[in-house]
Amino acid sequence: MRYLLSIAIIILLAFNACQNKFLPKLYHVESGSEQLLELENCYFLNGYRLAEKPLSSMVQPGNGLVLITNQSRIDSGMVNVKSGWVTVDAQIRYQIAVQLPENLKKDSLDIAGNSTCLLVGKYDLPDSLKLYYCRQGYILIDSVKSSRFTAVLDGTYISITRDTLRFKGALKARRRD
Numbered sequence: 001m002r003y004l005l006s007i008a009i010i011i012l013l014a015f016n017a018c019q020n021k022f023l024p025k026l027y028h029v030e031s032g033s034e035q036l037l038e039l040e041n042c043y044f045l046n047g048y049r050l051a052e053k054p055l056s057s058m059v060q061p062g063n064g065l066v067l068i069t070n071q072s073r074i075d076s077g078m079v080n081v082k083s084g085w086v087t088v089d090a091q092i093r094y095q096i097a098v099q100l101p102e103n104l105k106k107d108s109l110d111i112a113g114n115s116t117c118l119l120v121g122k123y124d125l126p127d128s129l130k131l132y133y134c135r136q137g138y139i140l141i142d143s144v145k146s147s148r149f150t151a152v153l154d155g156t157y158i159s160i161t162r163d164t165l166r167f168k169g170a171l172k173a174r175r176r177d
Contacts, residue, residue, distance in 0.1 A: 026071050026153065026169035028094070034168075037071035037094065043176040044068070044149075050099045054116045055127050058097045067098040067139075067151070067173050072121075093120040096153075096167065098139055104149060108140045115139075117157045117165060132157035132165050147175045 024042070027034040049062035059066050072093040099114040115134035122130060137155025154168040 024150065024170040024172040026069070026167055026171060028071075028073060029166040029168055035073055037073050037167075037169075040070040040072055040093065042067075042069040042171050042173045044100070044173045045176055046102070050097055050114070050116060054097070054118060055131055058095065058116065058118065064102050065100045065104055067096075067100055067171070069096050069171055069173070070094070070120075071096070071167075091121055094118075094165070094167070095120055098134075098153070100139070100141075104141060104144055106141055106144055108138055111137045111139050111153075111155055115155055115157070117167075129159055129161060129163075132159045132163075149173055 026037045044067045048059040048066045049064040051060040095118045117132040119130040134155045140152040143150045151171045157165040
């Protein structure tokens with residue numbers, strides 16, 4: 001009986017290690033260091049394109065496909081902030097949208113001018129300073145299925161005040177209807 005329990009524990013540990021190793025991971029790159037972002041969701045919408053006014057809505061109906069991922073991290077400048085009786089760590093959420101072709105296939109695509117990032121959770125900034133446009137970068141589409149695909153993203157995003165964000169890493173997206 002102990003032998004079977006030991007084998008079951010080893011299998012569970014091995015499964016957990018493999019699962020963590022192959023999970024897609026996106027990083028925020030700043031001053032040469034990479035900070036792992038926490039994946040909230042990653043999906044794509046068919047029959048949509050990036051909106052002309054992304055502050056009101058990131059997407060609008062149209063020809064194409066839009067990848068949307070929401071990633072978050074703890075804001076290092078706002079750790080242990082008092083909020084009533086407790087202290088909290090402020091989170092920054094990055095909502096990244098990438099315009100992709102409607103007939104998605106395994107390919108490398110330039111995303112400069114075809115991707116935006118919206119900061120969610122920085123309430124001290126006006127909305128116009130929370131919007132970043134991709135000025136340099138690519139997305140490498142890999143392993144395309146009808147309802148999902150995997151990709152590698154590397155992009156530099158710039159706001160109207162020349163503030164820069166850079167993201168790089170892997171994504172796994174599922175179709176959302």
